[in-house]
Amino acid sequence: MAEPLVLLPEMMCDARVWATQLTVLSYERPVTMAPVAAGDRIEEIASGLLSVLPSKFALCGHGMGGAVALELVRRAPERVVRLALVGTNPLSDTPQEAADREPRIVGAKAGRLAAVLEEDVLPRFVGPGPQRGAVMAELQEMALSLGADVFARQERAMQRRRDQQATLRRITQPTLVLAGAEDKVVPLKRQEFLAELIPYAEMRVLEGIGHMAMLEAPEGTTEALFAWMRQPLVLR
Template sequence: MTPVVFLPGMMCDARLFGPQIDALSARYPVMCHPLVGTDTIEGLARQVLDASPQRFALAGLSMGGIVAMEILRQAPDRVDRLALLDTNPLAEKDDVKAKRLPQIKAAQSGELRRVMRDEMKPNYLADGPNQGAILDLCMVMATDLGPEVFVDQSRALAARRDQCDTLRAYAGPSLVLMGEDDSLCPMDRHTLMHDLLTNSTLSVIQGAGHLPTLEQPQDTTAALRHWLET
């Protein structure tokens, strides 16, 4: 079976894909790479490539999707198939970049929990009965990773390149998946990726925002399983 490599979103780790890892690992070799240790998307992609099998299925959510697209740019022959979840192929807009500097300064000053609680996590999820528990898990993941990772990831995202040409050149089986209520990476970003990828399926998960892997794990896993089996 083709190994599956998961890449988590900003200030998340393998727990973001916990339900999918549990469901898929009986059949597939599964890896999840932390996005730590450097402050460029290019450097993070090289780290993942160095630690991954020669050929693999690649799935990234949010920042993980941005790194996945850079992996595809650097080594397209190693990516057997691609899944992009709640992510964005475009370079960062100037107004978003401008918000990152005060967040970086706050995190460096010991205010990481406040930044995550007040400025970032409230935008992640759709309303639902598990919202509180998922937000608590997101906070635990963020605090476990710590302020240095927050700073590195913020800088990497701010300097990222446009990957539209990368997606246009890829012909492997692809899944573009989003939570229906994702306000961070809205529908137009996903229809753009779907249109650029010549062999892609677009899946919209109802009752989910930016983190469908946790908000609607069964529907998300079903979409990923179909992607792996086709």
């Protein structure tokens, strides 16, 4: 049987964000979505996941899920047989980026999560295409269902995440870097930098798409993941 695939979502997202991929990719292999909300640090989240994930698995992370995926690879490279990173920033927060999270955390804890999402988060997450309004509405629904405590915890975890450049240079697994050309959360140049640090990584860019590739371009995202899953494994 083909190796199981584990999907890790962006912050404030649940299984709904991967609905198309969960359905289509499961035709050929076991596919599961693992949450990234159980911990105050990326390292804590990764440690908890390693205790419940299969002994070997393919791994695809998006955004915060990509940060967790890199930590899983750093800790247990022998368990990850292939890796896909979607809209992933491999660097730690700059001082300005860390500071920018503080008013969002304060606002969410003060009962203004909906306003924080509408004004400061979701507009950056979705590209300018015709699906923008529908995707933002779906993201808002997911985020509000998860709540302010999860938002604050995930913002803190991302604020404290480590720089993973050294991890990238050690990756030998078949790796896909999938980017939206209009990503405002992790700009294309940052994702190109990530791909350049991974030996033999393949990069694919979805034109006209923002940060939420799996919702904005579900068919293109699924096709890219199918091709990645069918690549031969690199011998260690």
